[in-house]
Amino acid sequence: MAPRNQEREARASRQRLRDYQARQTMHSSKIARRRRDNILAIIVVILVVAAATVVQVFYFSGGPGTPSPVPSTTAASTETPAPTSTANSAQVPDPAGAEGRTWTGQMTINDIPLGIQLDGAAAPQGVANFISLSTAGFYNGLTCHRLTTSPGFGVLQCGDPNGDGSGGPGYSFGPIENAPAGDVYPAGTIAMARQGGNASSMGSQFFIVYEDTTIPSDAAGGYTVLGQVTSGLDALKSGVVDAGTKDGSTDGAPAVEVKIGSIAVQ
Structure with missing residues (x-):
């Protein structure tokens, strides 16, 4: 009987060894799978961050709303890039018009009143231009033609008489003024749109x-910050932004028609 018991114990021992080896193999497989899954997760995060950066650079490579060429009486000229010279033409409002002071006022968009404040000391050329166009009624009735809705990347662009990102007041100007350090534009910022890499391509288009x-800054730098919205931003978000874009994308024409009623500053 002893040899049989020894044989049974030997078989049981071999089975236990096989079971242990199988468990070890499965454990090693799980560890390898977890390691592989972690590496894939890290790669996905890196790709998402890189894609978000590329989208931002691509979107603003032509300035918010793509290039804004100087319009003229001929349709073909709307495709002509703005001049790159830093010398402004006589049509551009004198920066002295900003008076080196803070301006306050109200802008209405879709009957939503927005309190605004402009910094004439920090951005004299941009603010003088904005005040001149506003006082002349240039902006009244113009559309806000572009909306971005990506998380952490929210911009509404307005002020193009053509309504498609190609128009302007008939002139362009520079330089870039009051661009923020670190390329961070806080909620409520009002800034000028321009062509990518062209500091002297601003006109009438601006973004909120x-x-x-x-x-991200480009070869020309950042974007001219005129001032900020001091009230009404939540109403603008609920009345315009929350509706999204017409085609459901994160960058396109707003789903609801968006028009500037008037802009008054003092």
């Missing part, structure tokens, strides 16, 4: 930042 947004 409705949530904290980082806009």
Whole structure:
């Protein structure tokens, strides 16, 4: 009987060894799978961050709303890039018109009143231009033609008489003024749109930042910050931004028609 018991114990021992080896193999497989899954997760995060950065650079490579060429009486000329010279033409309002002071007022968009404040000391050329166009009624009735809705990248762009990102007041100007350090544009920022890499391509188009947004600088620098929305931003978000874009994308024409009623400053 002893040899049989020894044989049974030997078989049981071999089975236990096989079971242990199988468990070890499975355990090693799980560890390898977890390691592989962690590496894939890290790669996905890196790709998402890189894609978000590329989208921002691409979107603003032509300035918010793509290039804004100087319009003229001929349709073909709307495709002509703005001049790159830093010398402004006589048509551009004198920066002295900003008076080196803070301006306050109200802008209405879709009957939503927005309190605004402009910094004439920090951005004299941009503010003088904005005040001149506003006082002349240039902006009244113009559309806000572009909306971005990516998380952390919220911009509503307005002020193009053509309504498609190609128009302007008939002139362009520079330089870039009051661009923020770190390329961070806080919610409520009002800034000028321009062509990518062209500091002297600003005209009438501007954008309102409705949530904290980082806009990478290009070869020309950042974007001229005119001032800020001091009230009404939440109403603008609920009345315009929350409706999204017409095609459901994160960058396109607003789903609801968006028009500037008037702009008054003092």
